[in-house]
Amino acid sequence: MSAAAHRRLATESWESLLRTQVAVMRELHKEPSxxxxxxxxxxxxxxxxxxxxxxxxxxxxxxxxxxxxxxxxxxxxxxxxxxxxxxxxxxxxxxxxxxxxxxxxxxxxxxxxxxxxxxxxxxxxxxxxxxxxxxxxxxxxxxxxxxxxx
Amino acid sequence: MSAAAHRRLATESWESLLRTQVAVMRELHKEPSxxxxxxxxxxxxxxxxxxxxxxxxxxxxxxxxxxxxxxxxxxxxxxxxxxxxxxxxxxxxxxxxxxxxxxxxxxxxxxxxxxxxxxxxxxxxxxxxxxxxxxxxxxxxxxxxxxxxx
DNA sequence: GGGAGATATATGCGTTTGTATCTAATATAG
DNA sequence: CTATATTAGATACAAACGCATATATCTCCC
Incomplete structure (x- = not known):
């Protein structure tokens, strides 16, 4: 695996985690509580x-x-x-x-x-x-x- | 698997994701940029x-x-x-x-x-x-x- | 094609946030 | 034992936030 692909994998997996947190949070915030x-x-x-x-x-x-x-x-x-x-x-x-x-x-x-x-x-x-x-x-x-x- | 354990697993995995985002963010924020x-x-x-x-x-x-x-x-x-x-x-x-x-x-x-x-x-x-x-x-x-x- | 409702963005206003700084209390060095 | 440095938390103030609402444009239906 190339160094660039390795770097991409690390950042992509982090960004995906971050965006998932945003997406779920946005959904949870609809809760009236x-x-x-x-x-x-x-x-x-x-x-x-x-x-x-x-x-x-x-x-x-x-x-x-x-x-x-x-x-x-x-x-x-x-x-x-x-x-x-x-x-x-x-x-x-x-x-x-x-x-x-x-x-x-x-x-x-x-x-x-x-x-x-x-x-x-x-x-x-x-x-x-x-x-x-x-x-x-x-x-x-x-x-x-x-x-x-x- | 009991309903309670199932519920616990769902919330624990979400909370872990959330806390991980907080921990990593806190670390990234140390960057002077x-x-x-x-x-x-x-x-x-x-x-x-x-x-x-x-x-x-x-x-x-x-x-x-x-x-x-x-x-x-x-x-x-x-x-x-x-x-x-x-x-x-x-x-x-x-x-x-x-x-x-x-x-x-x-x-x-x-x-x-x-x-x-x-x-x-x-x-x-x-x-x-x-x-x-x-x-x-x-x-x-x-x-x-x-x-x-x- | 004209008016009612929907959609995209902006603005007013009170609340919450972060940066810098302050005070008080504890730990450390000489 | 005293002076200095460190740590815990609070406060002042400007910047940024969310909620409610205003403004402008578009869409749809009659």
Whole structure:
């Protein structure tokens, strides 16, 4: 395989992944649930449900969400003002802030998440077989692990 | 396979794709070239290089970029003000606007694109074999085609 | 061919974002 | 132990975004 073809394959597979994300996101955004809770806001709440302790530091959130630190800081302000999350000072490091879901926040995440999962299911199910989904999961995990270990 | 496991597989593979896009994007954004030309701006210029005629309608751009119509309209304003693209009225439809690269815009896209491709190469090459890239390309194409035909 | 509705893009306006910078707290070096 | 550097998060401000809506053109049906 020539160097040029190799380069083309690498960029094409990335671009295809990127465009697929755009296409699916555009489709998911049609869901009315995303009106009351934008996809970035949802992402924050979702990440909070996934962590074992129930609390995440702001900088940990920042690693998972494609937003700058100040943007997350202010988004957390808004979510707190809406009563969906609450802050507390991190023990042992008074600079740090821990974020956790309120009951109301957990309930809203669950509700929006349900609609969200339903839509994703419908999209993925038609497009790929179970084996193909497993392969996709495996390949994307590989990329992520590789990027993380830099 | 149970319905619950099936559902989990569909959402997990999608979330993995999404998180991979975030992780890779975050990495690509470290590239200094993206300071002078944001990734969305780059995306516009890139799309213009890919189309055969060299001209794209605003609404065509809108299909490929994850932005609302007004945002693209204004982004095109800015790119035009910077001399990177130019507008012309579409022939046969005086509502329509065609966008094309200027020489300067084409040159900048090429320059930024070079650095961009180099980084993508380095990321993908380490993570996946050629066969795996081909598989990823195939699977993401399938998803995109499926979503497009709704 | 004239008016109702559809389509393509632009603009007003409030909200959210990113860059740069600030404050407070912790870690490190001498 | 103090001074300096580093890290976590917050804030000021200009730029960019999305939603609603305006404007211009086209399409279709009578």
């Amino acid at each position: 995303f009106k009351e809770l934008g996809s970035r806001e949802y992402d924050i709440l979702y990440n909070l449900t996934r962590c074992p302790s129930g609390w995440l530091r702001l900088n940990e959130l920042n690693e998972h969400v494609l937003l700058t630190q100040p943007s997350i800081s202010r988004m957390v302000d808004r979510l707190e003002a809406r009563g969906l999350i609450h802050r507390k000072t991190a023990e042992g490091d008074r600079r740090g802030v821990l974020i956790g879901l309120t009951e109301e926040g957990a309930a809203l995440q669950k509700e929006v998440g349900r609609a969200h999962v339903k839509n994703i299911m419908e999209l993925m199910e038609v497009a790929l077989s179970d084996d193909e989904m497993r392969t996709l999961l495996e390949l994307t995990n590989k990329i992520r692990e590789s990027v993380a270990s830099r | 993206f300071k002078e030309l944001g990734s969305r701006e780059y995306d516009i210029l890139y799309n213009l290089t890919r189309c055969p005629s060299g001209w794209l309608r605003l609404n065509e751009l809108n299909e490929h970029v994850l932005l609302t119509q007004p945002s693209i309209s204004r982004m095109v304003d800015r790119l035009e003000a910077r001399g990177l693209i130019h507008r012309k009225t579409a022939e046969g439809d005086r509502r329509g606007v065609l966008i094309g690269l200027t020489e300067e815009g084409a040159a900048l896209q090429k320059e930024v694109g070079r650095a961009h491709v180099k980084n993508i190469m380095e990321l993908m090459e380490v993570a996946l074999s050629d066969d795996e890239m081909r598989t990823l390309l195939e699977l993401t194409n399938k998803i995109r085609e499926s979503v497009a035909s709704r």
